[in-house]
Amino acid sequence: MIENTPHVPITIGIAGGTGSGKTTFSQELVARLKTDRIVYLSHDSYYKDLSHLPLEERIKQNFDHPDSLETDLLVKHILDLKAGKSVDIPVYSFVTHTRTAEVIHIMPQPVILVEGILIFAIKELREIMDVKIFVDTDADIRFMRRLKRDIENRGRTIESVYNQYLQEVRPMHDAFVEPSKRYADVIVPRGGKNTIALDMVAARIRSYLI
């Protein structure tokens, strides 16, 4: 049950492991809704800038631990949007592990969609979500998707994806992401291809927007 009145923006969190289909699910949702009264924030945009470190040091960071993200800024941005203020979202590069010089200016809207692997694992974020959806996909499928995506889009080698997965991604998933599933209101198998779940969530948002 969503308790917000139409005057207070509603915040919907979409969590799940890396490669689970969070982005795909969010994009499908936005496409179904056919409205510009929704803003989309990814926790990924708030990775800390590592430009002060040489590249060989940047790649040694654990990007799957909560400390690698500037969560305070994401919380502030969500609260600002809820209060009717616009915000400037950082733009992050997964190739250089740095924030670019650009920002994306976002105006407040009645629906705030927030996505990220750790958003239910961090209390401050979890507590400002009105609806929590966890996209649940088997680890082997997630790894295969990630391998392809990281090589094609994030400038990685097969070896670097293997090593990062074994050293950081899998242990941090087990320590933080998987246990955070218990906080979800809805658990969605098959992610962005689950049309029943997408229709149900889209219908609930539509009724809120009327």
Ligand SMILES: Nc1ncnc2c1ncn2[C@@H]1O[C@H](COP(=O)(O)OP(=O)(O)O)[C@@H](O)[C@H]1O
């Ligand atoms: N249900 C699906 N079937 C096949 N490929 C998918 C599916 N969901 C996502 N993908 C692909 O897997 C990759 C990772 O999906 P994405 O939505 O970006 O995951 P996440 O945001 O959870 O990391 C993308 O290349 C996407 O196109």
Ligand SMILES: Nc1ccn([C@@H]2O[C@H](COP(=O)(O)O)[C@@H](O)[C@H]2O)c(=O)n1
């Ligand atoms: N510089 C970085 C920052 C993050 N990552 C990885 O991104 C994953 C989270 O993004 P998804 O789109 O997959 O949910 C996370 O598992 C980090 O390992 C990275 O590789 N490099």
